[in-house]
Amino acid sequence: MLEGARTKGLNIYTYSEVEDVEGFVGNFNVKIRKRARYVTSDCNGCGSCMDVCPALGADEFNEGMNSRKAIYVAFAQAVPATAQIDMTKCIKCGLCSNVCELEAVDFDQEDEIVELEIGSIVVATGWDEYVPPKGYLGYNEYPNIITQMKLERMLAPNGPTVGHLVRPSDKETPKRILFIQCVGSRDLTKNTYCSSGVCCMISIKNSKLIKQHYPESEVTVAYMDIRAAGKDYEEYFTSSRKEGIRYIRTNISRIEEDPETHNLQVILQNTLRDSLGLQKMEYDLVVLSCAMVPPTGIGKIQNILKLETSQDGFFKEFHSRLNPVDTKIPGIVLAGSSQGPKSIAESISQGRAAASSLARLMSKDKFKIKLIRAIVDKEKCAECGLCELNCPYNAINLVKGGAEVDDILCRGCGTCLANCPSEAITLRYYREPQYEEQIDAILEET
Amino acid sequence: MAGTIRAQYPATIRPIRINCTGRVTPSLMMRAIGKGADGIIVAG
Numbered sequence: 181m182l183e184g185a186r187t188k189g190l191n192i193y194t195y196s197e198v199e200d201v202e203g204f205v206g207n208f209n210v211k212i213r214k215r216a217r218y219v220t221s222d223c224n225g226c227g228s229c230m231d232v233c234p235a236l237g238a239d240e241f242n243e244g245m246n247s248r249k250a251i252y253v254a255f256a257q258a259v260p261a262t263a264q265i266d267m268t269k270c271i272k273c274g275l276c277s278n279v280c281e282l283e284a285v286d287f288d289q290e291d292e293i294v295e296l297e298i299g300s301i302v303v304a305t306g307w308d309e310y311v312p313p314k315g316y317l318g319y320n321e322y323p324n325i326i327t328q329m330k331l332e333r334m335l336a337p338n339g340p341t342v343g344h345l346v347r348p349s350d351k352e353t354p355k356r357i358l359f360i361q362c363v364g365s366r367d368l369t370k371n372t373y374c375s376s377g378v379c380c381m382i383s384i385k386n387s388k389l390i391k392q393h394y395p396e397s398e399v400t401v402a403y404m405d406i407r408a409a410g411k412d413y414e415e416y417f418t419s420s421r422k423e424g425i426r427y428i429r430t431n432i433s434r435i436e437e438d439p440e441t442h443n444l445q446v447i448l449q450n451t452l453r454d455s456l457g458l459q460k461m462e463y464d465l466v467v468l469s470c471a472m473v474p475p476t477g478i479g480k481i482q483n484i485l486k487l488e489t490s491q492d493g494f495f496k497e498f499h500s501r502l503n504p505v506d507t508k509i510p511g512i513v514l515a516g517s518s519q520g521p522k523s524i525a526e527s528i529s530q531g532r533a534a535a536s537s538l539a540r541l542m543s544k545d546k547f548k549i550k551l552i553r554a555i556v557d558k559e560k561c562a563e564c565g566l567c568e569l570n571c572p573y574n575a576i577n578l579v580k581g582g583a584e585v586d587d588i589l590c591r592g593c594g595t596c597l598a599n600c601p602s603e604a605i606t607l608r609y610y611r612e613p614q615y616e617e618q619i620d621a622i623l624e625e626t
Numbered sequence: 627m628a629g630t631i632r633a634q635y636p637a638t639i640r641p642i643r644i645n646c647t648g649r650v651t652p653s654l655m656m657r658a659i660g661k662g663a664d665g666i667i668v669a670g
Contacts, residue, residue, distance in 0.1 A: 594649030623661040
């Protein structure tokens with residue numbers, strides 16, 4: 181990201197949101213709302229304001245596990261490395277603006293709208309971690325049940341515990357750790373899909389990390405199936421077993437907490453050893469390996485770009501096997517988890533595929549379309565709007581005087597003309613009389 | 627599809643290529659029935 185920020189010709193708008201997109205391939209007009217940081221671009225990120233700020237907020241980057249000041253830099257590698265003020269926490273005491281030598285604090289700053297002319301768009305909206313409902317597997321009810329994301333931040337050297345693994349209840353190092361797989365995924369009542377084996381591999385990675393840091397700890401993974409499909413993944417899984425990580429094939433029945441020690445009693449049945457029946461096992465810390473879900477706000481960007489989503493809620497590609505990168509709209513492509521759960525390696529592959537798909541499109545001066553397009557006879561058009569409603573490509577706009585077809589967005593499927601009650605629409609090369617002749621000729625023979 | 631998997635089907639079935647199943651209008655189907663077709667399969 182820092183390298184990207186240094187690249188000439190590459191403009192990064194962080195802390196910003198796309199408000200509106202109009203136009204078509206080669207000529208998109210994009211409106212971006214740059215949200216107010218209340219700190220101008222003069223800031224050099226020295227941090228003296230953060231030292232004096234008396235107001236506190238939860239550090240979102242560390243999953244709320246530690247506090248940050250109301251004036252803060254989002255995270256160490258943030259681009260740009262300037263401070264911003266969280267106005268929901270700020271008490272407007274003005275201490276920050278007093279100490280700022282560059283006079284960069286501006287309490288009156290407002291959101292800025294930037295308008296850009298863009299040739300093509302890559303949608304890379306990523307994913308969110310599934311949030312289990314309160315009480316499901318003890319989540320949000322017992323303090324020592326955390327999600328994979330929190331564990332990630334805890335194990336990070338720059339995280340809230342500087343890389344030390346601690347239990348939330350007593351800040352002690354846990355001895356017995358259980359990972360629970362498929363929380364919120366491969367479950368008919370939640371998400372039916374598998375998060376592409378990502379949660380399996382993260383659990384294997386983190387269990388290995390914990391075992392390396394604390395060799396005396398007992399690490400167990402409760403799984404349905406370990407999906408280690410990918411180059412070197414199976415070997416990684418096998419090596420974790422050799423290191424002493426225990427795997428139990430099970431679905432967790434329930435979790436109870438010992439109110440005194442805050443240890444967790446996990447009731448489960450090993451499905452590979454049915455004779456053992458229901459077992460009660462005690463753990464110090466339970467990590468929920470939650471599903472990858474579409475990010476919050478995906479609906480908004482979906483409406484703006486007029487894209488479709490698949491059943492899983494992620495953006496729908498042109499064809500799941502033959503063209504997983506492009507969308508139905510020319511000039512808009514998908515990268516990474518915006519299309520579905522993906523590992524880092526897969527996301528990079530798709531990102532590169534997305535870039536090359538657009539490069540092929542943009543390197544030419546012309547964009548060729550087929551002439552098989554819907555044509556509207558405006559004299560017949562009753563302006564009912566059925567075609568606009570039924571067009572799967574959003575290529576028809578009803579304006580005064582009749583429907584108008586966007587020849588670039590139209591793919592010539594003909595759904596509009598089948599729906600048109602006034603017979604005002606025809607499809608070039610596939611007109612009604614042509615079909616009628618075919619039908620007549622076929623049935624004449626018999 | 628029937629062609630690529632070399633499936634056998636009666637010679638009395640006559641395919642008409644369309645761009646999209648959405649393109650099929652009721653009037654085309656009614657015309658075929660009216661002219662004596664026994665049935666219509668809309669497949670895609």
